[in-house]
Amino acid sequence: MDLPQLLAELISIPSVNPMGRRMDGEVYFEHRVTSYLEDWLRALDLPTERQTIEPQRENLVTVVAGDPPPERGGRVLLFDAHQDTVPVTGMTIDPFTPTVSAGRMYGRGSCDVKGGMAAMLAVAARLAREKPSPRPTLVLACTVNEEFGFSGARLLRERLRNRVPSIIPRPPDGAAVAEPTGLDVVVAHKGVVRWRCSTVGRAAHSSQPELGVNAIYGMGAVVSALAEYAKDTVPLLGEHPLCGRPSLSVGTIEGGLSVNTVPDRCTIEIDRRLTPGEDPAAAYRATIERIRERVGAVAEVQHAAPFLQSDGLEETRNGDLARRLSAAAAEVAGRGARLGVPYGTNAATYGCDFPTVVFGPGSIAQAHTADEWLDLDELRAAAEILYRFAVDFA
Numbered sequence: 001m002d003l004p005q006l007l008a009e010l011i012s013i014p015s016v017n018p019m020g021r022r023m024d025g026e027v028y029f030e031h032r033v034t035s036y037l038e039d040w041l042r043a044l045d046l047p048t049e050r051q052t053i054e055p056q057r058e059n060l061v062t063v064v065a066g067d068p069p070p071e072r073g074g075r076v077l078l079f080d081a082h083q084d085t086v087p088v089t090g091m092t093i094d095p096f097t098p099t100v101s102a103g104r105m106y107g108r109g110s111c112d113v114k115g116g117m118a119a120m121l122a123v124a125a126r127l128a129r130e131k132p133s134p135r136p137t138l139v140l141a142c143t144v145n146e147e148f149g150f151s152g153a154r155l156l157r158e159r160l161r162n163r164v165p166s167i168i169p170r171p172p173d174g175a176a177v178a179e180p181t182g183l184d185v186v187v188a189h190k191g192v193v194r195w196r197c198s199t200v201g202r203a204a205h206s207s208q209p210e211l212g213v214n215a216i217y218g219m220g221a222v223v224s225a226l227a228e229y230a231k232d233t234v235p236l237l238g239e240h241p242l243c244g245r246p247s248l249s250v251g252t253i254e255g256g257l258s259v260n261t262v263p264d265r266c267t268i269e270i271d272r273r274l275t276p277g278e279d280p281a282a283a284y285r286a287t288i289e290r291i292r293e294r295v296g297a298v299a300e301v302q303h304a305a306p307f308l309q310s311d312g313l314e315e316t317r318n319g320d321l322a323r324r325l326s327a328a329a330a331e332v333a334g335r336g337a338r339l340g341v342p343y344g345t346n347a348a349t350y351g352c353d354f355p356t357v358v359f360g361p362g363s364i365a366q367a368h369t370a371d372e373w374l375d376l377d378e379l380r381a382a383a384e385i386l387y388r389f390a391v392d393f394a
Contacts, residue, residue, distance in 0.1 A: 011098040043075040062140050063138065080350070082346060092372070105374050111227075113180065187320050191348060193280040203264040223250055226291070
């Protein structure tokens with residue numbers, strides 16, 4: 001299989017996640033990639049199943065039959081790769097025209113995570129063609145909306161839990177989630193809770209600001225309180241041996257209608273990263289309480305329910321799975337260290353039900369960047385590693 005060509009085709013099909021905002025245009029949502037993947041898999045005579053999350057956003061699932069089959073004691077292995085990419089604003093290269101230079105392929109999604117997806121597709125094709133025996137039943141799930149909510153993975157998990165009729169024979173015995181890990185094996189990562197916080201004021205003409213209540217001034221007090229909390233308190237709430245300390249940051253701020261109007265509302269988005277095992281709901285409540293204590297009567301503050309919350313991935317259940325994948329990575333590429341990382345992935349969604357690890361070509365330092373790229377040698381190595389891992393999993 002021509003892996004670079006497969007990756008180039010995936011990059012050339014836009015699948016930009018609007019990140020919770022109302023956006024129109026040909027580049028948004030995953031449906032074009034979904035259709036491409038469906039045609040690609042059907043050309044291999046592999047079955048496909050769509051799982052609808054919302055319009056233009058569907059998981060695509062395929063299954064490569066194992067030997068022995070699950071009903072005769074065979075194991076089931078899940079590969080997950082998300083279809084969406086982050087937006088392309090500010091990119092210094094053409095995001096959807098894949099270009100190769102010095103052994104690297106450039107384009108949005110090359111690293112996060114269409115490279116990992118291409119490697120997993122190659123493994124599915126190879127298992128279907130070579131039919132090694134024994135081999136596990138491979139479930140490949142190309143999920144949606146990983147970058148802003150994990151909703152594709154969550155729907156798949158719920159369908160597995162509730163035994164919804166599917167081409168998937170039964171819940172997996174283990175899973176590998178594609179993300180750029182540099183061919184190392186991520187066994188633990190942080191969780192997250194995100195929400196919007198608003199201050200409420202009263203509009204007035206800016207020539208008479210004393211007649212209004214400036215919501216931006218109120219938000220200034222909130223942001224100051226959060227900066228203090230993020231520096232002096234949150235890092236002391238715990239420490240994980242692989243993932244480090246929890247954190248908090250304010251990522252966006254929006255307020256005001258015009259320069260000559262006293263603003264009646266200002267909104268920020270808060271990102272609170274959690275150590276594995278930390279409760280998202282408790283972190284949300286504690287942050288709200290700190291704002292209440294510090295801001296008090298200075299401003300009217302409103303907190304929306306979290307638009308995203310996810311537990312971290314804990315390493316307590318995935319030891320054997322990680323060992324197998326690490327051994328394959330060491331054999332092929334001299335990599336395979338078992339790590340913890342500060343970011344989140346679909347793995348936490350599955351990890352509470354069956355052993356799950358994170359693996360793929362590329363560096364997280366290249367994900368989401370203005371000139372995103374992937375080393376093609378790593379892409380080829382990832383496909384070989386994942387194939388050996390899959391066969392060994394049987």
